Amino acid sequence: MTAGGIADEVVAPTGRGWMRSADPPASFTMWRYRELLPVPDGPIRYPLPIGGTPLLPAPALRRAWGLPQLWIKDETRNPTASNKDRATALVIEGGLRRGVDTITTASTGNAAVATAFGAAAAGMRAAIFVSTDCRPEKLALMTQAGARVFRVRAGYAAAVDLSRAAAAAFGWLDRNTGANPVTLEAKKTVAFEVWEQLGRRVPDVLVAPVGDGPTLVALDKGFAELESHGLVTRRPRLIGVQAQPCQPLVRAWRGEPVGPADLDPAATVADGIAVMRPAIGDAVLDAVRRGGGAMVAVTDEALRGAVATLAATAGVGAEPAGAAALAGLAAAVELRRVGREETVVLLVTGREVTAGGPADPARVAVVETLDEVERAMAGG
Amino acid sequence: MTAGGIADEVVAPTGRGWMRSADPPASFTMWRYRELLPVPDGPIRYPLPIGGTPLLPAPALRRAWGLPQLWIKDETRNPTASNKDRATALVIEGGLRRGVDTITTASTGNAAVATAFGAAAAGMRAAIFVSTDCRPEKLALMTQAGARVFRVRAGYAAAVDLSRAAAAAFGWLDRNTGANPVTLEAKKTVAFEVWEQLGRRVPDVLVAPVGDGPTLVALDKGFAELESHGLVTRRPRLIGVQAQPCQPLVRAWRGEPVGPADLDPAATVADGIAVMRPAIGDAVLDAVRRGGGAMVAVTDEALRGAVATLAATAGVGAEPAGAAALAGLAAAVELRRVGREETVVLLVTGREVTAGGPADPARVAVVETLDEVERAMAGG
Structure with missing residues (x-):
C-alpha cells in the first residue's frame, strides 16, 4: 500500500536523521511539478503551500x-x-511577478473563496462576482478575507461577463475558469x-x-x-x-x-x-x-x-x-x-467551512455596470 | 526566509527529478519524529496524514x-x-496496535471533533462526552462522523469524569486531555x-x-x-x-x-x-x-x-x-x-468547519450514569 503521507512512514528507515539534517523538512506541494507549469524560474512568491494533498x-x-x-x-x-486553491495560486504567482495588484473571478462559490483567501495571503485586492443566489456562508468567507463582492442579478453567466470585462478594462488578473488556461x-x-x-x-x-x-x-x-x-x-x-x-x-x-x-x-x-x-x-x-x-x-x-x-x-x-x-x-x-x-x-474537493458570522455588508454591492464596479473599488 | 512548505521550492533545484524518481513524494507529517514518540516499531496504521503543518x-x-x-x-x-488531530492520531495508533475498538473523550469541541473523525478513519467507535452547552455545529460534526455523543447536564468536569469512568469500565481508549499523557x-x-x-x-x-x-x-x-x-x-x-x-x-x-x-x-x-x-x-x-x-x-x-x-x-x-x-x-x-x-x-489552531446540517438526534443522548452509556452504545 503506497500513498503520499502514509507510505512515507511505512517505508521510512527509523533513526534520528532529522536531528542531524541541516535541511528543513521538505513539504510536498504542487510546485514539485513547476517544470511543467507556466511559471518562470526563480523563487515562488505565493506564500501558502498548495497541493501535495493525501x-x-x-x-x-x-x-x-x-x-x-x-x-x-x-x-x-x-x-x-478545494482544488480551486491550486488555480488561484498559479494565477496569483504570475500576477505577483508582473506586479498586478488586483485579481478577479466569477464563481458559484469555492473558486471565489479560494481567490479571496489567496489574494489576502499574497497582499492583493480581490474583486469577486457572484450571482445573487450565492450562498450567504460563502459570501461571508469572501468578505472575511477582505474581498470586494459584486452580486449580479442577471445570474452567473452575467457575473462571468462582468468579471472578465473588469479584468480587461482595469488590467486585473482574470482568474475566470474557462477564460484563463492557467x-x-x-x-x-x-x-x-x-x-x-x-x-x-x-x-x-x-x-x-x-x-x-x-x-x-x-x-x-x-x-x-x-x-x-x-x-x-x-x-x-x-x-x-x-x-x-x-x-x-x-x-x-x-x-x-x-x-x-x-x-x-x-x-x-x-x-x-x-x-x-x-x-x-x-x-x-x-x-x-x-x-x-x-x-x-x-x-x-x-x-x-x-x-x-x-x-x-x-x-x-x-x-x-x-x-x-x-x-x-x-x-x-x-x-x-x-x-x-x-x-x-x-x-x-470542497468542504463546509464558514466565517463564523455574516458577510460584511460594507464589502458587498449589487452591480450591473463597470462604472459601479470602479466606484466601489475606489471606495476602499 | 525558510519555512516548511515554502523553503522547499525556493531552494529546490529545478530539473525533472520527480519524473525519474522511483519513490513516491515524501510527505512531512508528525511521524517524522516517531523515535521520540511512544509508538513501537512497525508501520503506522493510522490512515490520515497528520502534522507537518506549514x-x-x-x-x-x-x-x-x-x-x-x-x-x-x-x-x-x-x-x-486543529492540533487536536495530533493527539487523536497518536492515541488511536496505540489502540489499533492493541486491538481496542472504541475511543472516548470529553471535550469543549475540537478534541471531540478530532476524535470522531479520527475514529471514523481508523474504523473505531467513538463515544464523546460534552456538556449540554456544547455548540450545535460541533455536535453535528461529531455525529456526521458517526460518533455517539453523550451530553452531560452537570457540565464539562462531569463529562470528563463520566468519559474516564467509561474508559475504565469498558476498556476503551481514554483520550482525555490531562488524563492521557500520550x-x-x-x-x-x-x-x-x-x-x-x-x-x-x-x-x-x-x-x-x-x-x-x-x-x-x-x-x-x-x-x-x-x-x-x-x-x-x-x-x-x-x-x-x-x-x-x-x-x-x-x-x-x-x-x-x-x-x-x-x-x-x-x-x-x-x-x-x-x-x-x-x-x-x-x-x-x-x-x-x-x-x-x-x-x-x-x-x-x-x-x-x-x-x-x-x-x-x-x-x-x-x-x-x-x-x-x-x-x-x-x-x-x-x-x-x-x-x-x-x-x-x-x-x-481551530477553524470554523461545519457539517452542513444538524446533528443526527439518534446519535445524541443526555446521560448521567455509566449504565445509560452502556445501553446507548449497545444500541448501535
Missing part, C-alpha cells in the same frame, strides 16, 4: 463498499478546502500527484465532480502530459458527476437535447457543480469519451448519503458537491461501468 | 503590524483543522516542527491559546527535549492566551485569587479555550514562568478582530479560540513583553 486508502470505506482498491484524493486539505495548468498537477502516489501507476478509473468542467479536463491534460513524456502508456477512464437537477453534460453525453427549462441549479444541494452552461463542456465530453469513461447524474439524497459515508467511514469532511465523486461511484458501479477489483480514485 | 511568513501581516519576524504555525491544515507526546511535535522550519532555530516567543493547558505544556516539553538532546541551548518565552470572561490561569499567574464566580465560560466566543478548571493548569504556569513568558487575557472584540486580521492579511481562516494567539500578541506587544525585532511564532 491519497487516502480509506480502509473502512473499502470494506463497506467491497472495493479493495479504492482511494480518496483529498483535495479538502488545501487552504480553502487554471487548467494548475489543476493538472492533481493527475501527477495521483500517479506518483499510486507508485507511478495510473488508476483504472478516476471519478470527479463536474460543474464548469476544468477539474475533469485538467485531470485529462495531466495524464496526457504523463503519456507524452513516456511515463504512462494509458489513461484512466474519467467519470464525471453532475447533480440530477442540473446535468447538462450528462444529457449531452447521452445525446439528449437539453434546454434551460431542463436545468435548475437552485434545486440541488450541490451548488458548487450546478452550472447551466459549463464553460468548457465540450472539452469535458471529449475527455470522457476519449478514455472510455462516462457521465453520471446523482440525486441530492445520494449526495447527502455520500457526505455522511465519507465522514463516517473515511474521516473526510466534504460538502455535497465535494462528495459527489462517491455518489457518482455508486451510480457507476450500479451501471457496471466500474469493476470491483479496479483501482478507483475519487476526487473529493 | 509555518507561514505572512508578509502582509508582518507589514501591517510592523513585526518583520512574525510567523504563523498553521495548525488549521490538519484534517479537522496527548502531550503528540502535541510536542509542533515544537520540533517549528524548530526545523525556522532552520533549526528556536523562536524568541511562541504565543498559544490556553484552555486545559496541554497545547502550551506540550510545546514546552518539545523544546525541553530538543535541549536535552543538545540541539538547542535555550527555550522560547511562551505566552499563553485566555479569553477575558474565563481566564483562571491569567489570574493565577498574576497571583490573584479566582473562584468559580469570577469565570463565565459561556460569556466568550472562544468556547474552545473557555475552561473553568484547566486540567493541567499548574504545569502551564510552570512552563510560562520557567521561560520568562506571560499569560494574557483578551476580549471578545480582540478575538473577533484577530479572526478578521488573520483572514484578510494572511489568508488563514480560524475560529476565535484559534486566532487567540494573534489577539494575545497584540496584548503582549502593548505590555512590552514582545520586541518588534524578535522572532515570534503564533500557534493558530
Whole structure:
C-alpha cells in the first residue's frame, strides 16, 4: 500500500536523521511539478503551500463498499478546502511577478473563496462576482478575507461577463475558469500527484465532480502530459458527476437535447457543480469519451448519503458537491461501468467551512455596470 | 526566509527529478519524529496524514503590524483543522496496535471533533462526552462522523469524569486531555516542527491559546527535549492566551485569587479555550514562568478582530479560540513583553468547519450514569 503521507512512514528507515539534517523538512506541494507549469524560474512568491494533498486508502470505506482498491484524493486539505486553491495560486504567482495588484473571478462559490483567501495571503485586492443566489456562508468567507463582492442579478453567466470585462478594462488578473488556461495548468498537477502516489501507476478509473468542467479536463491534460513524456502508456477512464437537477453534460453525453427549462441549479444541494452552461463542456465530453469513461447524474439524497459515508467511514469532511465523486461511484458501479477489483480514485474537493458570522455588508454591492464596479473599488 | 512548505521550492533545484524518481513524494507529517514518540516499531496504521503543518511568513501581516519576524504555525491544515488531530492520531495508533475498538473523550469541541473523525478513519467507535452547552455545529460534526455523543447536564468536569469512568469500565481508549499523557507526546511535535522550519532555530516567543493547558505544556516539553538532546541551548518565552470572561490561569499567574464566580465560560466566543478548571493548569504556569513568558487575557472584540486580521492579511481562516494567539500578541506587544525585532511564532489552531446540517438526534443522548452509556452504545 503506497500513498503520499502514509507510505512515507511505512517505508521510512527509523533513526534520528532529522536531528542531524541541516535541511528543513521538505513539504510536498504542487510546485514539485513547476517544470511543467507556466511559471518562470526563480523563487515562488505565493506564500501558502498548495497541493501535495493525501491519497487516502480509506480502509473502512473499502470494506463497506467491497472495493479493495479504492482511494480518496483529498483535495479538502488545501487552504480553502478545494482544488480551486491550486488555480488561484498559479494565477496569483504570475500576477505577483508582473506586479498586478488586483485579481478577479466569477464563481458559484469555492473558486471565489479560494481567490479571496489567496489574494489576502499574497497582499492583493480581490474583486469577486457572484450571482445573487450565492450562498450567504460563502459570501461571508469572501468578505472575511477582505474581498470586494459584486452580486449580479442577471445570474452567473452575467457575473462571468462582468468579471472578465473588469479584468480587461482595469488590467486585473482574470482568474475566470474557462477564460484563463492557467487554471487548467494548475489543476493538472492533481493527475501527477495521483500517479506518483499510486507508485507511478495510473488508476483504472478516476471519478470527479463536474460543474464548469476544468477539474475533469485538467485531470485529462495531466495524464496526457504523463503519456507524452513516456511515463504512462494509458489513461484512466474519467467519470464525471453532475447533480440530477442540473446535468447538462450528462444529457449531452447521452445525446439528449437539453434546454434551460431542463436545468435548475437552485434545486440541488450541490451548488458548487450546478452550472447551466459549463464553460468548457465540450472539452469535458471529449475527455470522457476519449478514455472510455462516462457521465453520471446523482440525486441530492445520494449526495447527502455520500457526505455522511465519507465522514463516517473515511474521516473526510466534504460538502455535497465535494462528495459527489462517491455518489457518482455508486451510480457507476450500479451501471457496471466500474469493476470491483479496479483501482478507483475519487476526487473529493470542497468542504463546509464558514466565517463564523455574516458577510460584511460594507464589502458587498449589487452591480450591473463597470462604472459601479470602479466606484466601489475606489471606495476602499 | 525558510519555512516548511515554502523553503522547499525556493531552494529546490529545478530539473525533472520527480519524473525519474522511483519513490513516491515524501510527505512531512508528525511521524517524522516517531523515535521520540511512544509508538513501537512497525508501520503506522493510522490512515490520515497528520502534522507537518506549514509555518507561514505572512508578509502582509508582518507589514501591517510592523513585526518583520512574525510567523504563523498553521495548525488549521490538519484534517479537522486543529492540533487536536495530533493527539487523536497518536492515541488511536496505540489502540489499533492493541486491538481496542472504541475511543472516548470529553471535550469543549475540537478534541471531540478530532476524535470522531479520527475514529471514523481508523474504523473505531467513538463515544464523546460534552456538556449540554456544547455548540450545535460541533455536535453535528461529531455525529456526521458517526460518533455517539453523550451530553452531560452537570457540565464539562462531569463529562470528563463520566468519559474516564467509561474508559475504565469498558476498556476503551481514554483520550482525555490531562488524563492521557500520550496527548502531550503528540502535541510536542509542533515544537520540533517549528524548530526545523525556522532552520533549526528556536523562536524568541511562541504565543498559544490556553484552555486545559496541554497545547502550551506540550510545546514546552518539545523544546525541553530538543535541549536535552543538545540541539538547542535555550527555550522560547511562551505566552499563553485566555479569553477575558474565563481566564483562571491569567489570574493565577498574576497571583490573584479566582473562584468559580469570577469565570463565565459561556460569556466568550472562544468556547474552545473557555475552561473553568484547566486540567493541567499548574504545569502551564510552570512552563510560562520557567521561560520568562506571560499569560494574557483578551476580549471578545480582540478575538473577533484577530479572526478578521488573520483572514484578510494572511489568508488563514480560524475560529476565535484559534486566532487567540494573534489577539494575545497584540496584548503582549502593548505590555512590552514582545520586541518588534524578535522572532515570534503564533500557534493558530481551530477553524470554523461545519457539517452542513444538524446533528443526527439518534446519535445524541443526555446521560448521567455509566449504565445509560452502556445501553446507548449497545444500541448501535
